[in-house]
Amino acid sequence: MNHKKTAALFILTGLITMVLGLVFGVVGGFQYILPDFLKEQLTFQTTRPLHVYLVISFIFSSAVGCVYYFLPGVAGRKLYSPWLAFMHWLCHSAIIVVVITGFFCGHFSGREYLEFPPVMALVILGSWSLLIVNFFKTMPIRFHHQPVYVWSWATGIIFFFITVTEAHLWVLPYFHNNIIRDLTVQWKALGSMVGSWNMLVYGTTFYVMERITNDKTIAQSKTAFFFYFLSLTNLMFNWGHHTYIVPASPVVKEVSYIISMTELLFIGKIIYTWRQTYIAARLNYSLIPYRLFTAGDFWVFLNLILAIIISVPAVNLYTHGTHITVAHAMGTTIGINTNLLLGCVLFVAFDRSPEFANRYKKYFMIGIPLLNMSLLVFWAALLICGVIKSSDTLNSVPFATMMTHLQPWFVMFTGAGVCIMISLFLILFPLIRIFLKKSD
Amino acid sequence: MRKVPVFLTLIIIYIAYSGWVYTAATGTVAVMNEKETAGKELFEVHNCESCHQLFGLGGYLGPELTTIISDRNRGPLYAAALLKTGGGRMPDFHFTDAEIEALLAYLGYVDRCATTYKTASANRLP
Numbered sequence: 001m002n003h004k005k006t007a008a009l010f011i012l013t014g015l016i017t018m019v020l021g022l023v024f025g026v027v028g029g030f031q032y033i034l035p036d037f038l039k040e041q042l043t044f045q046t047t048r049p050l051h052v053y054l055v056i057s058f059i060f061s062s063a064v065g066c067v068y069y070f071l072p073g074v075a076g077r078k079l080y081s082p083w084l085a086f087m088h089w090l091c092h093s094a095i096i097v098v099v100i101t102g103f104f105c106g107h108f109s110g111r112e113y114l115e116f117p118p119v120m121a122l123v124i125l126g127s128w129s130l131l132i133v134n135f136f137k138t139m140p141i142r143f144h145h146q147p148v149y150v151w152s153w154a155t156g157i158i159f160f161f162i163t164v165t166e167a168h169l170w171v172l173p174y175f176h177n178n179i180i181r182d183l184t185v186q187w188k189a190l191g192s193m194v195g196s197w198n199m200l201v202y203g204t205t206f207y208v209m210e211r212i213t214n215d216k217t218i219a220q221s222k223t224a225f226f227f228y229f230l231s232l233t234n235l236m237f238n239w240g241h242h243t244y245i246v247p248a249s250p251v252v253k254e255v256s257y258i259i260s261m262t263e264l265l266f267i268g269k270i271i272y273t274w275r276q277t278y279i280a281a282r283l284n285y286s287l288i289p290y291r292l293f294t295a296g297d298f299w300v301f302l303n304l305i306l307a308i309i310i311s312v313p314a315v316n317l318y319t320h321g322t323h324i325t326v327a328h329a330m331g332t333t334i335g336i337n338t339n340l341l342l343g344c345v346l347f348v349a350f351d352r353s354p355e356f357a358n359r360y361k362k363y364f365m366i367g368i369p370l371l372n373m374s375l376l377v378f379w380a381a382l383l384i385c386g387v388i389k390s391s392d393t394l395n396s397v398p399f400a401t402m403m404t405h406l407q408p409w410f411v412m413f414t415g416a417g418v419c420i421m422i423s424l425f426l427i428l429f430p431l432i433r434i435f436l437k438k439s440d
Numbered sequence: 441m442r443k444v445p446v447f448l449t450l451i452i453i454y455i456a457y458s459g460w461v462y463t464a465a466t467g468t469v470a471v472m473n474e475k476e477t478a479g480k481e482l483f484e485v486h487n488c489e490s491c492h493q494l495f496g497l498g499g500y501l502g503p504e505l506t507t508i509i510s511d512r513n514r515g516p517l518y519a520a521a522l523l524k525t526g527g528g529r530m531p532d533f534h535f536t537d538a539e540i541e542a543l544l545a546y547l548g549y550v551d552r553c554a555t556t557y558k559t560a561s562a563n564r565l566p
Contacts, residue, residue, distance in 0.1 A: 032501065035529045043531050044501050045490040110484025112497055144444050151443070166458075177477055179553050181466035183495055188461060229446055236454045246495050247556040249465035255457075321496035321504060398513065399503035400528065 001086045003068055003079040008352070009089045010065030011345055012435040014058045015428050017096060021054030022421040029414035033407065049115035050103050055333065056113065056197075057096055060160075062341045063200035064092075064131060067153055069348050070207055071138055074150060080137035084130045091127035095120065113190055114167055121168045128161055147219035148228050149210070152203030155232060159196035163189045184248045191239025197337070199235070205296070205340045208289060208347045213280075227269065234259055241311040245320060253313065260311035267304050270297070288350075288364050292343030295372045299335025302379075303328060318394075324386030327379050334375050334420065342427060349434045356437055360430035367426030374419035381413035469553045472546070479546025482539055491530070494550055495557060501529060509544070509551040516544050 028047040030037045038047075072079045079085060099116045102108075108115050135157055139150065167189035169175045175182050210219055218224060240256025270277075277297060284290040306328050310319045319325065346364065349357045385406050392402040472480065483489070491502035508514050523540045526532035535543070 031529075039529070039531060044499070044529070045487040045531075048490045048499055049487065108485060108487040110487050110489055112489055115487060115490075151447075169462075175462075176480070177471045178466065178469060179472070179480075179494075179550055180469045181462070183497060184461060184466050187497065188458070225443060229450070232447075232450055236450065237457065242496070245557045247469065247553065248461075249468075252461065252465055321493055323500060325496070326500065396513070 001082050003072055003082050003085055004352070006082060006085040006089050007065045007069035007348070008435050009086075010061050010068060010092070011348065012065075012432065013089070013093055013096070014061030014063075014065060014341075015345070015432050015435065017054045017061060018058035018424065019428055019432075020100075021051055021058060022424055024051040024054060026414070026417055026421050027051075029410075029417045032410045033414050045108070046103055046106070049108065050100065052113055053099060053103070053115065054096075059197050059201065059333070059337050059341060061092065062345055063156075063197065063204060064088075066204040066341075066344045066348060067131075067135070067157075067200065070204070071135065071153075074147075074207065075138045075140060077138065077140075080134050084134050088127055088130040088134070091123070091130070095123055095127060098123075111167070111170065111186065113193075114164075118168050118171050121164055125161060125164055128157075128164070132157055132161065147206075147210075147216070148224040149203040149206040149219055151225075151228055152199045152206065152231075155235075156196045156199030156203065159192060159199065159235060163193035163196055167193065180246060180248055183246050184243055184252065187242045187246075188239050191242065192235050194332075195231070195235025195238075199231070201337050201340050201344075202231070204344045205293060208344050209293065211347070212284065212287060212290060223269075227266070230262060230265060234262065238263075241316060242320075244313055244316050257311060257313060260308065263304055263308050263311075267301070267308070270301050270304075288361065288368070289343035289347040291368050292339045292346065295368065296336050296339035296343065298372075299331055299339060299375075303331040303335060306331065318390045319386060322386035322389040322393075323382045324390075327382035327386060330382060331375075331379050335372075335379070338424075339372070342431075345431060346427075349431055353434055353437060357434050360434070363426045363430050367423045370423035370426070371420060374416050374423055378413055378416035378420060381409050381416060385409045385413065472549055475542050475545045476549040477546075479542035479544070479549075482535075482543055483546060486533055495554070505547060505550070506554050506557050507551050509548045516548070519547060520544060 024047050027038065027042065028044060028051055031039075031044045031047060068079070068085055099120060102116060102120075107117050109117050114121070135154070139146065139154075143150075143154070166185065169185055169189075170182050175185055206219060206224075210216060237255055237259045240252045241260050243256075244253050277294075281290065281294045285294075306324075309315055310324060310328065346357075388405050388409065389402060392405060397405070488505075489498035491499045493499070493504045494506050496504075496506075508519050509516050520540055521527075522530060523533070523535050523543055
């Protein structure tokens with residue numbers, strides 16, 4: 001089994017989980033606007049974890065697939081153990097099947113994002129260890145000479161292990177029986193876990209950009225490393241803005257607020273290099289992965305502005321617990337992660353089977369703009385829902401009445417969700433066919 | 441740039457900060473009693489957070505539950521009635537009386553801990 005075949009299996013797994021995740025996401029959307037829709041057969045308490053787990057699986061499967069695909073080329077030597085990589089894929093796929101089956105049978109841990117029973121975490125950590133061994137045994141020992149994307153991959157791989165462990169500290173009574181400790185640690189672990197998958201996604205995107213532009217100096221530049229360390233600091237300490245209303249020590253909030261404001265530097269960089277980005281986007285517009293990266297850049301800009309605004313305590317007071325938080329989560333996972341990851345996966349697809357991939361170019365050309373336009377409507381609908389919920393909460397409007405006020409915007413949000421699913425299907429199904437075919 | 445020392449410094453600060461978050465930063469509230477713990481376990485195995493939030497963590501299909509017990513418009517009787525039969529979008533989970541009592545005890549504990557949550561609500565402009 002060579003490493004490229006295993007990488008393709010990971011990517012294929014990611015694409016299939018994304019298709020399923022989108023279907024359950026749309027079913028969940030319809031349960032918002034039609035309260036009795038599948039209320040007894042498939043309740044929202046099942047569709048939501050299915051959707052969340054499957055789309056997160058897409059992010060990890062595809063990102064890990066890309067890392068396996070590119071790693072030997074970056075390291076300049078063969079993958080340490082293709083057999084371990086294949087075993088990793090086998091365990092990874094088995095975990096997905098077991099978790100989904102468990103959800104259908106009603107086995108939950110009741111924890112946000114990681115709703116599978118805690119014993120599965122042990123299996124996930126065991127399977128992830130195979131990647132850790134393969135990654136660090138493949139990379140040369142003199143790590144500090146490596147480009148920034150290798151640092152990002154290493155950070156993402158290590159921190160995923162740490163944060164999955166931390167997210168399951170609740171099994172110990174010391175954490176479980178103190179609600180404030182439990183909630184704070186839960187937010188801490190989840191916030192950093194999102195940072196860990198961002199590291200994998202951004203690292204892969206950086207590498208693909210290097211291949212497209214053929215410029216190896218950027219990944220070794222001081223600016224690249226400055227922003228890497230700034231991202232790492234945010235990964236470690238930025239999570240606290242979710243806990244402003246949790247009565248933990250106020251220092252947690254102060255640290256988080258200060259760290260959140262460092263995100264202004266990212267915005268400053270985007271604005272400062274806007275002209276260069278625009279010129280590069282026009283030059284490379286014919287390349288399909290580049291189109292997705294440009295769209296990802298646009299969403300980085302929008303979501304950074306939103307993240308900074310909702311991190312200000314005086315604003316957070318009104319926005320926390322409203323759909324504005326969901327808009328931020330969806331803007332980052334679909335707008336940034338999905339655009340960037342699909343760009344990387346398309347790059348791999350064109351690398352493996354250029355002629356076969358070219359046959360589906362027209363589907364990608366329609367899917368990409370449709371995805372981003374639908375997402376903009378989806379995002380706006382969530383922001384409006386958030387503003388209405390905040391206003392109704394201030395006026396002590398009963399929950400049932402609040403839901404009636406929100407109904408038209410739920411319809412808009414579900415309609416946009418259906419369009420997102422269709423646009424992504426236009427990209428995902430051709431990609432599945434490409435990865436099912438043997439490489440050229 | 442000295443990458444390795446910067447990385448190691450951040451890791452050391454992260455470990456120290458995590459240790460503090462696990463202990464002193466979150467050690468100010470009372471721990472749950474047996475009944476409240478049983479209620480929390482029920483809340484978890486039925487995946488209530490899919491629809492409901494506690495301190496803003498959870499889904500949006502159902503109402504926030506952080507202060508449901510002390511809320512003048514809702515309160516423990518309202519919560520017990522919904523737990524007993526379901527209603528609206530909420531399915532009937534067929535909870536026994538003892539399970540309902542445990543869930544109410546847990547929600548009561550959450551409510552008592554929500555000191556900053558209540559201050560935040562009071563500080564919002566009307």
